[in-house]
Amino acid sequence: MYNFLESLAAKRLRVGILGLGYVGIPLAIRISAVGLPVLGFDILQDRVDELNTGRSPIKHFSDEEIGRMLAAGFEATTDFSRSTECDALIICVPTPLNLYREPDLSFVTSTMDSLLPNLREGQLLSLESTTWPGTTEEVLLPYVEKAGLCVGSNFFLVYSPEREDPGNASFDTQTIPKVIGGHTSVCRELGTALYSAFIDRVVPVSSTKAAEMVKLLENIHRSVNIGLVNEIKIVADKMGLNIFEVIDAAATKPFGFTPYYPGPGIGGHCIPIDPFYLTWKAREFGLHTRFIELAGEVNASMPQYVVDKTIGALNTYGKAVKGAKILVLGIAYKRDVDDVRESPSVFIMELLRDLGAEVAYSDSNLPNFPEMREHDFDLSSMPLTAETIRAQDAVLLLTDHSDVDYDLVAREARLVIDTRGKLDFSSPNVVRA
Template sequence: MSLQKQVSVEKFKSKRAKLGIVGLGYVGLPLMLRYNAIGYNVLGIDIDESKVERLNAGQSYIEHIAAEKVLAARQSGFEATTDFSRASECDALILCVPTPLNKYREPDMSFVINTTDALKPYVRSGQVISLESTTYPGTTEEELLPRIQESGLVVGEDIFLVYSPEREDPGNPDFETRTIPKVIGGHTPACLEVGIALYEQAIDRVVPVSSTKAAEMTKLLENIHRAVNIGLVNEMKIVADRMGIDIFEVVDAAATKPFGFTAYYPGPGLGGHCIPIDPFYLTWKAREYGLHTRFIELSGEVNQAMPEYVVGKLMDGLNDQGKPLKGSKVLVLGIAYKKNVDDMRESPSVEIMELLEAKGCDIAYSDPHVPVFPKMREHHFTLSSEPVTAQNLARFDAVVLATDHDKFDYKLISDNCKLIVDSRGKYRQPAAHIIKA
């Protein structure tokens, strides 16, 4: 064991290491809380001054993360900063930054590249740098490795480079950061050894793989598996609907098979920071190798068409009542990308809102987790959440159930709405004013 590797491993195992978490969002913030809770000195680094100010004041800006936890972390030594030069204080730098798509549906690596460039002057011997952002196979080697090597440090001897994909599932009460197994790949065997020492203190099970590329591909496979299966069941939903069959009843029945079947349920499209995006990372990279990932791209086309399908169902429902879509008052129920969270990233609900607005609808929304429509990079609505009361529901010509939060009173909604377009299968009993979408 090289001396530097030995020193680094022992620092992590003894919890004498200081950790820097770069990007304090849905991935970075829970990771910070976990490391802080087990006794590490943690520094949070983010470019968003408002986030840093709120964290340093002991406040949370993510609904499912209690402010009390942030305050406790603050009181036990956690600090947030926008000063990237302080990265030199840290023995580990864990990068949890966004990897969205650009307008051409190609990987936007600007956050990863800009963050690495901002850290580059401050990297030093003994550090481990871990990328957790979901990305295409080869990112760690092609983007991070050459930038780190510019410092003159030898990766695998002086400094250590790993890729360990995040696996957060916001709002899922059955799992937390500690209990979700952590896949990790190192640029060299020494990098992997130091990376394991970093993560095994905080995570119950660490799963080493042979390379950073294998770890990057693992994350893509996990999410593409979901995207493809959701695309399949969304397509089957359309077929079943045309045949007069309830797809939710069918999936429930199929799920009783104790082997060889996993239940996936249809919806209004894909949302979140991974499932709608990750397939495009692989299809983009595959083209470099002369490959065309037809199966993956087809599922993407199916899922992207779902908001239009929901709007089409709404048009049919209004038409049956002698009302045009243009000028109708429509309430979208739930604008987070999935139930019981406040996460708006890539939410199909927002796309439905935009489609309806473009067709002349008078749009409103109700979401108990999103009281005011947030500032987003691509979507702009100046709206606040409508109260779900009998009197207010009766004002609308139709409601579109886009995200099935548990906080909604579904009986109240059914009793007081003229028309419900249900894209989540919450209403299983047929009713004249409920359309399954």
């Protein structure tokens, strides 16, 4: 225990980051910035090569940031046997759902399979991936015990949920408070000390299970409120009301109301997925989480709602969706990022393609449509010019990137279906969806 704290104080403690993606990279950047040595691990050789040569694989991290991290001693590797060189190991791998909307922990377990032969006394292991309450004890602890180590005595186990928000200019890895729970009080003490070395505020909780529930509550809160406002959007539209005007006016109330805004659906690795980790675990206790599942159903129905609105709008102009040229504005799941995981834009594009539409997209954050396991489009981003816009039967505004010239879109498009409230809904060529 004291060797761990002494090494941390002397900045000799080496941190291993397992998974160099949207969570692992900013964590590695921040830890390197405070002078702790960092070794990054990933199964993708291309990702490792990019980082080791100073190139950022993710848009909102600059090459300069990667270069500073390298200058501070960072190294990336695919050789997981080198994990024995690290005093602290932080797991930041995906936790998706399978085809039956059940938790898929294969990335976590395969990481632990790789770590198992190299676990040693004195190490601290932290899981940051979102999962159900009890995962750290039920899944990670047996690996540590299989290695012949005693958690709380000569090995330390914690859970600290990631809270990254790509594209958020107000908060970053350093300033977002960090929740942490330990398997024992000693584990929590050491984990708190570790994270306090590079995070401004660390919030200890009573157990790993409590920390796991914190993350689910945060994202379920968002999912339920987004589902609520998406449902109200449909009612408001039928009544001829602008839901964005209504929300902005309600938000002037200084207490008791938090504005959430509707859209074409929900995307990213958190909100569409995390709530189902709790619904799955709740069934073990004979419970049915109706509220959570209803919000999920409402949010999942939004892409079809947008497509139906598009079909209706095209009909008004005497145009069938089959053969219609439709330009999608924004395929990332949120503004000003290059992340398409669970993006509703992609689901909408597939629905339109299946109906026979000629679908194209424009998104400066994603020059080429990325390779995805479940989606296949051989497309590149079209430049957003007057000529490009006029060539379309409809423009579908799905992601409200800040670099889009919305005045140009409104002026040149014969029809715009706006899911983000960026344009004037009183204009005859603008349809809200």
